[in-house]
Amino acid sequence: MKMESPVVTHNHISPVPAQPPTPIKRESFQGYAAQPATPADSVVTTVTQIAPDPANDNDRIGLKADHRTPAHRLFIEWPSMTNFCNGVPFIQRLLQEGHRIDQYPMLMEQDRGLLRVWGVGEGHDLYDGAHGPGSPENHLESDSPSPAATKEGLWGCPPADHSSPSTYNGDLPRHDHVGGLGPDGKPDFNSQTLWKLYRSYQENIHNLHPFLNPAKLRKMIQEFQDVYSPDRKNSTMSPSAVPERLNGGMKRKRSSSMFGDAYGLADELARGSIERSLRNAIILLVLALGKVCLHKEKLPHPQSDRLPTANGTWGYHRDSPRSANDSFSSDGSDTRARNIDILPGMAYFSYATDILGNQNGGNTVAHAQAMLLAALYLGQFGRVLESWSWTNNACRICLVLIRREGKKVYRKKITQNAAGQNVVEDPNDDGQSAEERHRLNLIKCVYWTCLQMESDIIAEISELQPSAITQYQTKIEYPSGVYESFGEGMPELHETSEHTKNLFIYSSQIHLRVILNDAHNSLYGARLGFDSNNIDEIGNMARSHAELLATWRRLLPEPLAWNDSDPPSTDINIARMRAKYYGGYYVVLRPLLFKAIHHMKLPPTVASNNSPLPTDTSFGSNPHRDIVDLSAEDEKALKIVQSCVESAIQSTIAFDRIGADENLPYRNYESQRKSRLIVPNIFGTLHAQFGNMLVLTAVYTSQMRRFLPEKNCLTKDTLTALFTRTQDILRDLSGNSPVLSLDYEILDNLARLHNIPYRRSR
Structure with missing residues (x-):
């Protein structure tokens, strides 16, 4: 099998040394004359780059629907996985109903319905x-x-009278209510609570997606406290503390006091009335996110309407299903707890989304910000379709904004003058005021957040139709503080603040996301620009994307650089960056891995050997490796397989030391995470890890495994440890996600089929 290695050497890679790349023979190469369209100014050292016009290459720019990257597509794409779901009852029912295996995520997500907020x-x-x-x-x-x-x-x-909380579930709200209600049954706006939740949001969410202005948000929280906190410093509130927006259109009886109207309004607000403004919706969503991020244990889940039944077609078992007697009283009335009583932050979220229901037609930056916050909150519970719906609304608004602003938000372009000299054309160089630059920068922040959040969802659920947001990814300028390139002109991270370091990492997330969007289209899209049966063309395409990723990594500043032998990072932002890099490297090499497993011609002495796979945990003593003389092309193919396998493993374990002691040794792929993993799209993260495990199992159970290098990392012990850590985290989310629950069942069944003795926790 002829295969050119796409592995590119650079300063931070430590595994098997790569061979110097040799030209690939391309007898019928049709397609990719230019490099993928990316903002990957990340892989050049100049500050600007000419962006291709989407109109000229529309099919290649932007993430498309129905790409074949997601984990569940492996079942129909890889013949070696044909039997992986044998014995899984849900899958058998699915097939009997005439559906394909890969349809289960959309079917289950659609049939679960909506979260009943109130x-x-x-x-x-x-x-x-x-x-x-x-x-x-x-x-x-x-x-x-x-x-x-x-x-x-x-x-x-919603309770009609906040002073008399609903007793729908028979319980009065308690202090430090998990959903966010106070002791009096209305949302807890105690001053200490507000600032505690604000700090939690800043540390956990703003740290990942900094699209809200921190100074302005802090001021908004302060003003909200002045109006709504029952324990505000002054027992009486000055008129200036009541925002003017609250007074318009309100007719009140004139008081004998010149400040009577303000005091009366303050009393009314203190009783629980919340002005239904967009500003308040944003604050409430920040509080909801802050509240759910403070919940460090496994998240509670909505309680089932009924018991799971044997004849249920799409039903699924939660981790702790309640009995009928628990759910309903003897007279049939419902005694289950409301979602606002059991889901962290739901009390704030419910009021916020009630407000947004009346704001759905808005097309301002603030509307897009609110939609993104709602999407991030639902994403914590693995509610991927509902999160996507809010994200899609934000993308719609963002498209309205960037089309209105046009060149004001476009990046700089380079042209040549008559003398052949490069000239930087700045469409924004028109004497804009500081206020105008700030306004446009907010649009850019929202745009790149929309692009990342939508792309992260569609990368794992490609059946969803993307907006046109990614079609502008080569045109929209980056927000201030986000670096167009790594290399020249960058400050030393040693001399900068933590905020600047996070902006470096945020820049990396943008660059990697766009590189991966191009990889999804180029390698897995419905319309490929190369012959998918020609190994040379596959190798060329994979190598071009692998080189982009490797060059990006090579240009990282020293504090962000790492070696492949390093343990996973304890910092969430660095872990996200490494996870995206390794996940991307695995994705671009996977087509070559597929060819190696399914089409590589093995030496006859082994290809004809029907003996079972060896059960030893090390391949150093594999006799086949000693007696078979592999060709140079076979050796190259095996190095690609090895690199893909290592990237899949590193992507899987990237978050396993978040919050752990840096000095604690990391061994045997055992997770050292002490609390719940908080990332923007937990569903996408875990479904991708599920896909990694499918591919690693396919490699482990293939005949090709016998020929991997002597120091190969895919041993039985390794696979067992990876199954244990993956099943543990899937189990934690299974109550909130029917798809992840089924992913757990599939892997459990797979372990039984192939005698992988992982430690089961349930």
């Missing part, structure tokens, strides 16, 4: 006029009791 559980509104009579589960028939009709219903409603 009510209990999740599901569809079966009395919306579009459904016939049915039970709370879609497509299910069950003899389990249905909740009796109540005033609040399954969907619930």
Whole structure:
């Protein structure tokens, strides 16, 4: 099998030394004359780069739907995985119903329905006029009791009087309520709580996606406290503390005091009335995110409407299903806890999204920011379709904004004058005021956040239709503080603040995301620009993307650089950067790994050997490796396989030391994380890890495994340890995600099929 190694050497890579690249023979290369369109000014040392016009190459720019990267597509793309789901009941029912295996994520996410923000559980509104009579589960028939009709219903409603909290679930809100209610049954706006949640947001979310202005947000929180906190410093509030926006249109009886109106309004606000402004929605969402990020243990999940039943088509078991007696009282009334009582931050989120429901037609930066915050909150619970819906709304708004501003938000271009000299054309060099630059910078921040969040979802659920947001990825300028390139002109990280360091990492996230978007299209898209049966053309395409990633890594400043032999980082931002790099490297090499496993012609002495795979945990004593003389081309192919395997492993374990003691030794791929993993899209992160495990198992169970290098890292012990850590984290999210719950079942079944003795925790 002829295969050119795409592995590129650089200062920070420590594994097998790569061979100097040799030209690939391309008898019928059709396609990729130019490098992938990326903002990968990250891989050049100049500050600017000519951006291609999307109109001239529209099919190659922007992430497209139906690419074949996601983990669940492996089941129909890789023949070696044909039997991986044998024995999984849900998959067998799926096939009997005439569906493909790879359809399970969308089917399960659609059929789970919506989170009932004010009510209990999740599901569809079966009395919306579009459904016939049915039970709370879609497509299910069950003899389990249905909740009796109540005033609040399954969907619930906001308490009409905050001074008399609802007793829908029979319990009064308690102090430090998990959902965010105070002892009096209204959202907890105690001053100490506000600032605690604000700090939690800054440390956990702003640190990952800095699209809100920190100084302005702090001021907004302060003003919110002055109006709504019951323990504000002054028992009476000056008129200036009541924002003017609250007074417009409110007719009140004139007080004998000149400040009577303000005091009266303050009393009304203190009783729980919240002005339904966009500003308040943003603050409430910040509080919701701060609250959920303070929850360091496994997140609670909405409680099921009914017991899981054997005849349920798409039903799934939560980790702790309640019995019918627990869910309903003897008279059939529902006694389950409301979501605002059990889901961290839900009390703030429910009020915020009520406000956003009336703001859905807005097209300002603040509207986009609010939608992104809502998406990030739902993303913590693995609710990928609902998170995508909010993200998609933010993308729609962002497209309106950038089309309106046009060249004001475009990046600099380089042209040549008559003398052949490069001239930088700055479409923004028109004497803009500081206020105008700040306004445009907010649009840029929102744009790049929208692009990252939408792309991260569609990378793992490619059945969703993306917006046109990524079609502008070669044109929109980066926000201030985000570096267009790594190399010349950059300050030394040793001499800068933590904020600047985080901006370096944020820059990396942008660069890597766009490189990966191009890889999804080029290597996995519906319209490939090369012959997918020609190994030379596959190798050329993979090598071009691998070189982009390797060059990006080589240009990292010293404090961010690492060796492949280093343990995973304890810093969440650095871990995200490494995870995206390794995940990307694995993705671009995976087509070559596929060819190696399924089409590599093994030496006859082994190809004809039907003996079972060796059970030893080290390949150093493999006799086949000693007696078979592999060709130079086979050796190159095996190095590619090795590099892909190592990248898949590194991507899988990248977050396993978050919050751990840096001095604690890291051994045997055992997770040292002490608390819940907080990332923007936990579903995408874990579904990708699930896919990594499928591919690693395919390599481990293939005949090709016998020929991997002597120091190969894919041993039985390694695979067992990786199964243990992956199943542990999938189990933690299984209650909130039916897809991740099924991913867990598939891997558990796979371990049984291939005798992988991992430690089961349930």
